Amino acid sequence: MNAEKAAPRKSGRGKVELDERLKAYHGVWVFIEHERGSVHPVSWELLGEGRQLADKLGVSLCGVVLAAPGLRARHFCEEAFFHGADSCYLMEDPVLSSYRNQPFTKGLTDLVNAYQPEILLLGATTQGRDLAGSVATTLKTGLTADCTALNIDMENRSMAASRPTFGGSLLCTILTLNFRPQMATVRPRVMAMPDRDIARRGTIIEHPLGLIETDIVTKVLQYIADEQQDKPQLPFADIIVSGGRGLKNADNFQLVWDLALVLGAEVGASRPVVQAGWVELDRQVGQSGKTVRPKLYIAAGISGAVQHRVGMEGSDVIIAINTDPNAPIFDFATYGIVGNAMTVLPALTQAFQQQLATAKMAG
Numbered sequence: 572m573n574a575e576k577a578a579p580r581k582s583g584r585g586k587v588e589l590d591e592r593l594k595a596y597h598g599v600w601v602f603i604e605h606e607r608g609s610v611h612p613v614s615w616e617l618l619g620e621g622r623q624l625a626d627k628l629g630v631s632l633c634g635v636v637l638a639a640p641g642l643r644a645r646h647f648c649e650e651a652f653f654h655g656a657d658s659c660y661l662m663e664d665p666v667l668s669s670y671r672n673q674p675f676t677k678g679l680t681d682l683v684n685a686y687q688p689e690i691l692l693l694g695a696t697t698q699g700r701d702l703a704g705s706v707a708t709t710l711k712t713g714l715t716a717d718c719t720a721l722n723i724d725m726e727n728r729s730m731a732a733s734r735p736t737f738g739g740s741l742l743c744t745i746l747t748l749n750f751r752p753q754m755a756t757v758r759p760r761v762m763a764m765p766d767r768d769i770a771r772r773g774t775i776i777e778h779p780l781g782l783i784e785t786d787i788v789t790k791v792l793q794y795i796a797d798e799q800q801d802k803p804q805l806p807f808a809d810i811i812v813s814g815g816r817g818l819k820n821a822d823n824f825q826l827v828w829d830l831a832l833v834l835g836a837e838v839g840a841s842r843p844v845v846q847a848g849w850v851e852l853d854r855q856v857g858q859s860g861k862t863v864r865p866k867l868y869i870a871a872g873i874s875g876a877v878q879h880r881v882g883m884e885g886s887d888v889i890i891a892i893n894t895d896p897n898a899p900i901f902d903f904a905t906y907g908i909v910g911n912a913m914t915v916l917p918a919l920t921q922a923f924q925q926q927l928a929t930a931k932m933a934g
């Protein structure tokens with residue numbers, strides 16, 4: 572069943588009441604994305620977020636695994652329990668051995684129609700974006716892409732999905748009031764990774780796909796490893812030193828590399844730096860770049876515009892270096908250094924170098 576014909580009703584107080592058919596939808600689901608035997612970490616991050624949504628609604632949290640038959644698929648379900656799921660829907664079929672839009676869309680829409688979750692979350696990855704779009708259009712429901720925050724609007728039991736809009740200058744919150752499930756995608760590292768509790772157990776609910784290879788129009792002929800895999804993995808770095816336009820030129824940007832080398836950190840940048848060609852696009856942090864969540868983020872000569880902020884504000888500790896004491900980055904940095912980055916960066920590099928040398932000598 573889909574909610575295509577369901578219409579909202581207004582009560583006397585103007586509050587939207589959920590149609591009876593929408594009320595039949597229950598529970599929060601997270602699609603467990605995997606490729607070549609590994610689950611994408613965004614799935615665990617979404618289970619952490621999904622747990623909070625499910626608890627607010629007083630419903631269960633379920634993982635959804637679509638995979639080729641085998642021990643691996645069951646292991647993914649087990650991991651989903653460790654990361655907060657109460658149960659896991661498992662669809663096993665040989666045609667699900669590699670991701671293809673057609674069988675995965677059929678599998679996920681069949682499961683939704685059979686078990687009716689009220690919320691369905693997917694990672695805003697290449698696979699998640701491809702699948703979420705076709706599942707939402709097949710089910711004729713609403714999808715909010717690239718969310719930066721998810722919550723529950725308790726007045727009408729709806730998911731409040733927030734995301735940047737108007738070129739990132741505003742944040743909007745979108746509610747899908749008339750259709751179910753409410754779907755959202757979230758980029759990796761936007762949500763925190765939940766603790767892994769190996770004592771948690773759950774129930775596996777199996778469901779058949781009912782599709783054969785000759786029904787599928789696309790074939791996987793060969794797997795070609797992503798050439799990008801050796802490129803910087805900013806989203807998963809523990810320490811990032813980032814530079815902005817305040818560094819003035821590519822030669823000064825070398826100071827960022829110097830500090831990063833000493834700290835064993837990745838190098839990030841704001842968009843003007845990438846546009847000026849001082850570093851490659853893979854290093855851009857922000858709304859149109861990478862979302863990062865390191866333990867330490869050092870921002871030198873970066874103003875803290877909202878489009879940069881959305882990509883790094885989940886960092887545990889932010890140290891900002893800026894000549895302007897009123898720069899927006901000081902509003903959300905953990906520590907602020909008002910000063911010239913061309914002086915502060917080499918001083919930090921030297922201080923850390925000395926500290927590391929002393930620590931090495933001591934033991």
Ligand SMILES: Cc1cc2nc3c(=O)[nH]c(=O)nc-3n(C[C@H](O)[C@H](O)[C@H](O)COP(=O)(O)OP(=O)(O)OC[C@H]3O[C@@H](n4cnc5c(N)ncnc54)[C@H](O)[C@@H]3O)c2cc1C
Nearest residue numbers: 815816817841842857858859860872873874878879894912
């Ligand atoms: C649709 C859209 C998407 C965008 N996506 C992104 C994105 O993904 N990532 C991103 O970063 N931006 C993005 N932007 C651009 C964003 O709006 C800002 O323009 C950009 O983040 C500013 O970069 P910046 O802080 O390096 O430069 P500026 O805003 O020019 O700031 C430079 C800072 O350096 C300080 N400074 C100057 N000299 C020194 C010095 N010697 N030492 C220390 N500090 C100094 C200045 O006080 C200033 O605060 C996007 C914009 C749009 C419209």
